[in-house]
Amino acid sequence: MHDKDYDVIISGCGPAGALLGYLLAQSSVKILILEKEQFPRYKTCAGGLQHRAAKLIPFDISPVIERVISGIYFSFKNQNNILRKYGSPIIYTVKRPGFDNFLAQKAAQKGCEIKFGKKVTGYEVFSNYVIVKTACKDYRAKILAGADGARGAVHRQIMQESSCRKILGYEVEISAGTKSVNTDGLKDEAGLNQEMIYKDKSGNKFDFTDNLRLDFGGVKRGYCWVFPKSDILSCGIGAPFGDVKSLKPYFNLFLEKFNSYETAGNIKSAKIYAHTIPVMDKDTKFCAERVATIGDAACLADGFTGEGLYNCFRSAIILKECIMEAFDLSDFSFSNYYGKINDSIYKEIKYSMLFTRAFYASIKFFYKLVTENSRIFSSCCRILRGERSYADALKKLEFFKF
Numbered sequence: 247m248h249d250k251d252y253d254v255i256i257s258g259c260g261p262a263g264a265l266l267g268y269l270l271a272q273s274s275v276k277i278l279i280l281e282k283e284q285f286p287r288y289k290t291c292a293g294g295l296q297h298r299a300a301k302l303i304p305f306d307i308s309p310v311i312e313r314v315i316s317g318i319y320f321s322f323k324n325q326n327n328i329l330r331k332y333g334s335p336i337i338y339t340v341k342r343p344g345f346d347n348f349l350a351q352k353a354a355q356k357g358c359e360i361k362f363g364k365k366v367t368g369y370e371v372f373s374n375y376v377i378v379k380t381a382c383k384d385y386r387a388k389i390l391a392g393a394d395g396a397r398g399a400v401h402r403q404i405m406q407e408s409s410c411r412k413i414l415g416y417e418v419e420i421s422a423g424t425k426s427v428n429t430d431g432l433k434d435e436a437g438l439n440q441e442m443i444y445k446d447k448s449g450n451k452f453d454f455t456d457n458l459r460l461d462f463g464g465v466k467r468g469y470c471w472v473f474p475k476s477d478i479l480s481c482g483i484g485a486p487f488g489d490v491k492s493l494k495p496y497f498n499l500f501l502e503k504f505n506s507y508e509t510a511g512n513i514k515s516a517k518i519y520a521h522t523i524p525v526m527d528k529d530t531k532f533c534a535e536r537v538a539t540i541g542d543a544a545c546l547a548d549g550f551t552g553e554g555l556y557n558c559f560r561s562a563i564i565l566k567e568c569i570m571e572a573f574d575l576s577d578f579s580f581s582n583y584y585g586k587i588n589d590s591i592y593k594e595i596k597y598s599m600l601f602t603r604a605f606y607a608s609i610k611f612f613y614k615l616v617t618e619n620s621r622i623f624s625s626c627c628r629i630l631r632g633e634r635s636y637a638d639a640l641k642k643l644e645f646f647k648f
């Protein structure tokens with residue numbers, strides 16, 4: 247190895263890669279992040295940062311928080327909106343261009359080198375190092391961390407013949423009828439929880455100041471959402487790949503009724519983005535000799551909500567510890583990482599899949615339970631806050647004999 251070599255190269259500077267970069271730089275590891283885009287860049291995401299995810303970030307993120315959410319409007323097939331409030335914050339909303347840029351800056355400030363506009367095309371593992379390939383140059387490191395999401399090169403190469411479950415998500419940003427500019431991806435300072443009252447086309451009133459919206463029943467095993475930011479509403483829909491046919495038609499109906507403002511001309515011409523959300527299955531490959539993946543690249547999204555940020559940060563924290571161990575023991579097999587992910591995150595993903603099956607098998611019953619029983623609603627909020635797990639929730643459900 248020579249001077250120009252790195253201890254660790256990370257492919258991708260999304261939330262998972264940036265946090266791993268930050269944590270490793272903090273421990274004086276020589277590190278390089280290769281990111282294919284220039285930042286700030288758009289990312290298809292509702293930008294809902296669960297309270298349990300925010301708690302894992304080791305620095306203040308208040309400059310990029312758009313809204314603090316403590317309540318949810320529920321509807322079933324777009325009918326009968328019910329607002330349920332929880333006493334404490336359950337989710338914070340962020341705009342991904344600004345949020346991701348902020349995390350990248352924090353990693354850089356800690357001493358992490360980041361090269362933007364460098365797309366990783368593949369890698370080759372040798373006995374003492376890994377060669378990481380880009381279009382114009384190859385880089386060398388002792389370890390490669392794949393944090394390049396659901397479409398990344400490291401994700402695809404490590405997955406090889408293995409597979410994962412997939413959720414498809416659509417996302418569109420519509421005007422909320424309020425002002426506030428967003429030139430550099432950062433929110434307007436005054437925008438945090440400024441009052442946002444929104445009337446849909448049918449005259450239904452939503453207070454999006456500190457509440458979001460979820461709509462169930464429109465598609466077989468998925469849901470629609472509206473996540474408010476300081477000045478816009480992120481509307482989306484997601485469901486497993488098996489149910490995708492019904493997604494777009496229902497989403498159009500939902501938006502038709504909901505959107506009462508001109509959005510980039512109108513909703514028909516506003517760009518609707520689609521992106522895959524990968525969920526780990528029993529044979530999903532996520533690490534090998536000298537290579538380990540985190541976040542979406544490791545297929546760690548929640549099987550019920552499709553949210554991925556919590557497990558991005560958890561996996562980055564776990565991998566950081568395993569990388570330090572690898573250097574200490576000169577063991578680069580990542581069998582420690584394999585075991586830790588299986589015992590923690592994958593275990594919960596399995597529970598989230600069981601929960602999903604139970605929920606959608608009796609959707610009307612569960613919908614009623616969550617919206618009408620405040621103890622059950624609080625339990626769901628406590629999962630988002632990281633105070634309960636799916637396993638706890640399932641134990642309670644045994645009572646109902648599913």
Ligand SMILES: Cc1cc2nc3c(=O)[nH]c(=O)nc-3n(C[C@H](O)[C@H](O)[C@H](O)COP(=O)(O)OP(=O)(O)OC[C@H]3O[C@@H](n4cnc5c(N)ncnc54)[C@H](O)[C@@H]3O)c2cc1C
Pocket residue numbers: 257258259260261262263280281282283289290291292293294295296364365366367393394395396397398399400414415416417482484520521522523540541542543547552553554555556558
């Ligand atoms: C419609 C939709 C809504 C969602 N809403 C939420 C939500 O509200 N809350 C939540 O928690 N999760 C949500 N998710 C999931 C969440 O967006 C992901 O789990 C999260 O972005 C994963 O972060 P990551 O860092 O692993 O990957 P990414 O955010 O995908 O970042 C990967 C990075 O790698 C870069 N990259 C890709 N390929 C290469 C390459 N070859 N070389 C170099 N760089 C590369 C990309 O440019 C990107 O910057 C949503 C997903 C979708 C599709």
